Amino acid sequence: MTTTTAPLLDVRDLHVEFHTRDGVAKAVNGVSYTVEAGRTLAVLGESGSGKSVTAQAVMGILDTPPGRITAGQVLFRGQDLLTMGEEHRRRLRGAKLAMIFQDALSALNPVMTVGAQLGEMYEVHQGMSRSDARARAVQLMDRVRIPAAKQRAGDYPHQFSGGMRQRIMIAMAVALEPDLIIADEPTTALDVTVQAQVMDLLAELRREYATGLVLITHDLGVVADVADHIAVMYAGRVMESAPVAELYARPAHPYTRGLLDSIPRLDRKGRELYAIKGLPPSLTAVPPGCPFNPRCPMAQDICRTDRPPLHPAGPGRVSACHFWKETLEGSAR
Amino acid sequence: MGRYVVRRLLQMIPVFVGSTFLIFFMVYALGDPVAALFGDKAPDPATAARIRSELYLDAPLWKQYLHYMGQILTGDFGTAFTGQPVLELMADAFPVTLRLTIVAVCFEILFGITLGLLGGLRRGRGTDTTVLLLTLVVVSVPTFVSGYVLQYLFGVKWGLVSPSVSPYATFDELMLPGLVLALTSLAYVTRLTRTSVAENSRADYLRTAVAKGLPRHRVVTRHLLRNSLIPVVTFIGTDIGALMGGAIVTERIFNIHGVGYQLYQGILRQNSPTVVGFVTVLVLVFLLANLLVDLLYAVLDPRIRHA
Numbered sequence: 001m002t003t004t005t006a007p008l009l010d011v012r013d014l015h016v017e018f019h020t021r022d023g024v025a026k027a028v029n030g031v032s033y034t035v036e037a038g039r040t041l042a043v044l045g046e047s048g049s050g051k052s053v054t055a056q057a058v059m060g061i062l063d064t065p066p067g068r069i070t071a072g073q074v075l076f077r078g079q080d081l082l083t084m085g086e087e088h089r090r091r092l093r094g095a096k097l098a099m100i101f102q103d104a105l106s107a108l109n110p111v112m113t114v115g116a117q118l119g120e121m122y123e124v125h126q127g128m129s130r131s132d133a134r135a136r137a138v139q140l141m142d143r144v145r146i147p148a149a150k151q152r153a154g155d156y157p158h159q160f161s162g163g164m165r166q167r168i169m170i171a172m173a174v175a176l177e178p179d180l181i182i183a184d185e186p187t188t189a190l191d192v193t194v195q196a197q198v199m200d201l202l203a204e205l206r207r208e209y210a211t212g213l214v215l216i217t218h219d220l221g222v223v224a225d226v227a228d229h230i231a232v233m234y235a236g237r238v239m240e241s242a243p244v245a246e247l248y249a250r251p252a253h254p255y256t257r258g259l260l261d262s263i264p265r266l267d268r269k270g271r272e273l274y275a276i277k278g279l280p281p282s283l284t285a286v287p288p289g290c291p292f293n294p295r296c297p298m299a300q301d302i303c304r305t306d307r308p309p310l311h312p313a314g315p316g317r318v319s320a321c322h323f324w325k326e327t328l329e330g331s332a333r
Numbered sequence: 334m335g336r337y338v339v340r341r342l343l344q345m346i347p348v349f350v351g352s353t354f355l356i357f358f359m360v361y362a363l364g365d366p367v368a369a370l371f372g373d374k375a376p377d378p379a380t381a382a383r384i385r386s387e388l389y390l391d392a393p394l395w396k397q398y399l400h401y402m403g404q405i406l407t408g409d410f411g412t413a414f415t416g417q418p419v420l421e422l423m424a425d426a427f428p429v430t431l432r433l434t435i436v437a438v439c440f441e442i443l444f445g446i447t448l449g450l451l452g453g454l455r456r457g458r459g460t461d462t463t464v465l466l467l468t469l470v471v472v473s474v475p476t477f478v479s480g481y482v483l484q485y486l487f488g489v490k491w492g493l494v495s496p497s498v499s500p501y502a503t504f505d506e507l508m509l510p511g512l513v514l515a516l517t518s519l520a521y522v523t524r525l526t527r528t529s530v531a532e533n534s535r536a537d538y539l540r541t542a543v544a545k546g547l548p549r550h551r552v553v554t555r556h557l558l559r560n561s562l563i564p565v566v567t568f569i570g571t572d573i574g575a576l577m578g579g580a581i582v583t584e585r586i587f588n589i590h591g592v593g594y595q596l597y598q599g600i601l602r603q604n605s606p607t608v609v610g611f612v613t614v615l616v617l618v619f620l621l622a623n624l625l626v627d628l629l630y631a632v633l634d635p636r637i638r639h640a
Contacts, residue, residue: 061543156636
């Protein structure tokens with residue numbers, strides 16, 4: 001059986017386009033990544049790198065039109081979600097794979113009480129009665145440590161603080177103990193002090209239910225603590241994918257190195273902060289060859305003409321750079 | 334919530350006084366009701382003076398107004414120049430207009446929201462474009478055209494309904510007039526619903542609803558419609574006030590003896606007590622409709638309720 005050996009989530013060569021007035025925006029250009037059951041994959045990238053769009057394609061909540069999946073597979077336990085019937089896929093959503101959104105205020109329905117929004121999961125997926133579902137919702141709110149959960153279940157999203165709202169989003173995601181949670185920048189909209197609490201809660205629940213997690217972020221600091229594996233995305237492609245410790249210690253792609261170098265460090269206090277030169281390419285005009293070549297300090301002629309394949313760069317890691325070997329050696333610290 | 338209602342009720346008082354005084358001023362001060370009573374003949378000065386004194390018309394305008402308002406508060410709307418008490422005219426006219434309004438609002442809700450939802454869910458596609466074009470046509474055609482055309486087609490040519498309404502003005506007789514009356518608002522309700530649905534279907538919370546694995550009908554009814562109908566319900570609420578104001582044109586076409594008809598007659602014959610009395614009640618209806626809308630808004634949108 002393939003299902004027993006297949007990874008929890010296996011995204012293969014995914015392509016997503018958006019038809020806009022300015023032309024076709026190629027948001028995702030052949031992204032591949034895998035998540036093993038119970039493990040955490042961090043997807044790292046700037047805005048516009050295609051990390052959220054990939055997640056939306058996996059969840060099946062891409063706006064189509066204007067979005068369109070033009071190629072690729074999304075295998076969930078070996079089954080391709082993209083060719084699956086809509087009804088089958090709907091039953092998986094929420095129950096087997098769930099999503100946490102960035103801004104809980106806009107992601108929660110403003111005119112429904114949070115208790116009703118949480119309870120809805122049990123009503124729809126488990127056929128629970130409304131009162132039973134409501135009781136489960138209160139338990140869930142308790143579990144994510146919302147004070148006075150019973151009373152607050154009757155409140156509306158705008159009556160909660162940002163951190164509490166994000167806890168409700170997390171509660172909604174873990175409600176049916178899914179196998180996979182995709183968290184799209186779950187702490188970006190929060191205060192720094194609250195960020196850590198929410199991140200800890202998410203990590204705790206993930207461990208408790210042994211859930212696989214795709215953590216989408218642009219925050220290198222968040223990643224190091226919670227992720228097992230990192231995929232770095234740029235212009236709709238995976239640039240490098242590696243276990244966390246190895247990627248931080250020895251990046252095998254100039255883009256990753258640039259990102260790591262631009263983290264402010266206390267031992268370099270007073271010196272000018274490093275920044276990758278230039279801007280990410282427009283998705284309607286991605287440069288040929290390696291999309292990073294106009295900004296890359298190591299770019300050669302071949303980078304401007306040939307798109308680098310994903311080179312195996314060690315156990316469990318790949319790099320989409322023609323000069324991955326030189327980069328890897330150059331970044332030994 | 335209770336304090337909000339009280340505040341809103343108090344706010345209604347100056348609006349009511351201001352608008353009724355304006356109407357009173359315009360009808361009584363700018364025309365001469367005694368002269369109107371005599372028609373083309375010049376009245377005998379002594380008789381005119383006697384009538385003026387009897388009708389309280391020799392007092393200053395603000396005294397006249399206070400006197401009138403005092404009478405209204407005791408339920409006395411005065412007597413029309415025809416000798417009929419204005420209250421009697423109202424008792425005949427308002428129930429008819431109320432029935433007409435109910436029919437019209439039902440049409441608005443039924444067709445307006447259905448068509449708007451269809452268009453909004455399929456924005457940019459054939460259904461949507463057709464609905465939008467249709468509403469544009471409906472809005473562009475004046476009521477006296479659509480009214481006569483539908484009356485001719487349904488009432489005269491095909492004989493499906495009676496072309497004019499009997500004095501009893503029963504609900505089934507008011508179907509066609511109600512539709513004619515509703516047409517313009519129906520088009521607005523359609524467009525409003527469509528825009529609101531289209532806007533909300535791109536909202537983040539709708540994406541969440543889909544990501545939760547809810548069936549499509551639940552996503553649409555519980556999440557999309559519930560949010561999209563907030564502006565629509567408030568529009569319909571305001572429209573009830575406007576529709577109650579009488580559809581002068583529609584009531585004329587179908588010979589319905591409602592509020593619009595009475596007002597029209599009153600203005601035509603310079604029958605001041607009728608005009609002022611009806612308009613005063615209409616001001617009240619409008620204010621109450623607006624209050625209802627504001628309260629409804631708070632019920633529908635918890636963000637306002639708790640603000």
